Amino acid sequence: MLAARLHEYTEEMSDALSIDEVGRPNAEGPDDVIVEVEGAGWCQTDNHIIEGMWTEYAPQELPMTLGHENAGTVVEVGENVDIVDAGDRVICHPHMTCGTCRPCRRGEDMYCENARFPGLTTDGGFAEFLHTNERAVIPLPDGVDPADIAPHADAGITAYHAVKKAVAELAPGDHAVVVGVGGLGHIGLQCLDAMSAAEITALDLKAEARELAADLGAHHTLDPSTVDVAAEIDAITDGVGAQQVIDFVGADVTTGYAPDIVAAGGDHHVVGYGGHIHEPSQALVNGEFAYRGTLVGRYAELQELVALVERGDVALRTSRYDLDEINTVAERLEHGEIEGRAVLVP
8 A cells, every 4th residue: 555654864855754655554353443544633742743843742653653633534453442443434532542442441532542543653545445343333324525524533522622621611701812723723722612602712814714713703803913812802802801812823922921921820722833932920810820831632622522523613724745746745834825724535
């Protein structure tokens, strides 16, 4: 089969991956599931993996097939698999978990002690076929195109996971801020609008992203390059601040908003990453706010997100590419030239 492989870490996206002929995976284990990939979303994390940013956090052996946002049709299953069968269309959670370690037993499958992560620690879905396991696959409702929903396997569930935590702290009339209305942010904004009665302000540098935010439910939109963000949020919230901030950018400047815009006792959720947090500890004590990280989400949360998609509350903006266009996608995303999510169709 054909697969897009990373042979060495690089910052040059134009020729980062090569299309190689490799062996097709088989269902050798009792809980194995082999999926014919019909859609694999490209994620900013893929760029970071190519750059070697994840080597300190996850074991990697090159060459490796990237791709962790995967959906398609099951073609083969192990002898113990009973929730799906050949011919079923599925979306694949990016964590292949064991189900028996203590975090799994507690329902915290993102902390699984024996997890494998396709496209990060094992071969992923930028290929014609993907090896995963029964605990990672979720059957899709009839009529849902795997290529349309594939990015929800990471981008969607990550946005949903952050929003779900924020919504638990939001009451009607409270204010929430969404920073960045791009590939993740446009999903998170829809989830926030569907799941809460908060007043929403969206921040983005691009006029088209702000227009999209308004279409998706934002009550206010701001261009942070032309206004004083703290002053604007202060005015919108009558001096209270935003109870919840969901930061899909994660740059130094956006994490730096927190002391000035988060309400007392509120949270600044860091979803995007690449920047740093440079705040004095007194700022956190004085405002009693918290920075909260976000790492993908639980299997059950992906099921919940699929339900929102089926109900029509969340829709993806996607563009499709052939597998041999993969380096073009990497380069375009690196330069911020892709709106919504890019999906590879092997």
